[in-house]
Amino acid sequence: MLERLSDKWVTLVLTGLASGPRRYSDLSRRIAGVSQKxxxxxxxxxxxxxxxxxxxxxxxxxRVDYELTPLGESLMPLVAAIKGWAEANIQTVEAARKTYDAA
Amino acid sequence: MLERLSDKWVTLVLTGLASGPRRYSDLSRRIAGVSQKxxxxxxxxxxxxxxxxxxxxxxxxxRVDYELTPLGESLMPLVAAIKGWAEANIQTVEAARKTYDAA
Incomplete structure (x- = not known):
């Protein structure tokens, strides 16, 4: 289950639904680069x-609409926290990887 | 990077180091079922x-000791939040899966 949290498309779909129900076509437009599959x-x-x-x-x-369930909504603070941590620290992680790989 | 967060062994190792530096052998004892590899x-x-x-x-x-870096420590609230959400909701997720698979 939690592997999903680290899946880029999952976080983009969840975030896309955070502000309310959406139709498939609307989600497809909002999420750049996502294939239909x-x-x-x-x-x-x-x-x-x-x-x-x-x-x-x-x-x-x-007409097909998708929306977050209460369980989905309960996950959103975690999705936001993971996104925030990643954005704040990805450069530090990448620098650490460079140092480690060069050692 | 974030795929690691959903890796069981990663969260167990991070949690094992949360209370301070540990030797390899100590970690190995504390984390049930983890292979040396x-x-x-x-x-x-x-x-x-x-x-x-x-x-x-x-x-x-x-002697080889392992400890969290400040970056590792900054991740711990997220690790705890993910663990908490999973423990609180895994039964709901499993029930939803059963219903979905039976449909």
């Missing part, structure tokens, strides 16, 4: 884990 | 990322 796979994984709810409206054409 | 590999990865410092004391026999 990756977005579908990520959404399915999040739905399976109970973090995202998928609602199908039988209009013509069919 | 896995512990060595995990420590090297954490050292490479700048999260753990390795100190060699040229006594006889040689």
């Amino acid at each position: 990756m977005l579908t796979q990520t959404l399915r994984g999040l739905e399976r884990d109970g973090l995202v709810r998928r609602t199908v409206t039988p209009s013509v054409p069919v | 896995m512990l060595t590999q995990t420590l090297r990865g954490l050292e490479r990322d700048g999260l753990v410092r390795r100190t060699v004391t040229p006594s006889v026999p040689v």
Whole structure:
């Protein structure tokens, strides 16, 4: 389950849903570079884990909306904290790697 | 880098070092079920990322201590938060998976 937290597409989809339900096409536009296959796979994984709810409206054409479940919402502070730590420290980690690899 | 956060052995090693420096043998005893290969590999990865410092004391026999760096320490609240969320919610996630798989 927690491997998902470190998956870039998972954090982008969760963050994309943090401000409310979205249609598939809307998510696809908002997440730069995500392939249809990756977005579908990520959404399915999040739905399976109970973090995202998928609602199908039988209009013509069919409308499919995705939203965070309460469980998904409870994860958002963690997603934000991980993102914040990574942004604040990635340069330090990369410098440490360079030093380690050069040793 | 963040894939490490979801690695069980990484969180166990970081947590094992949270209360201060430890010798390899001490860590090996404290972390149930960890193989020598896995512990060595995990420590090297954490050292490479700048999260753990390795100190060699040229006594006889040689003494090797591991400790969190300030960067490693800055990660601990996140490690604890992830662990807390997982423990509080893993049953909900597993139930959601059962429902999804049965659908």
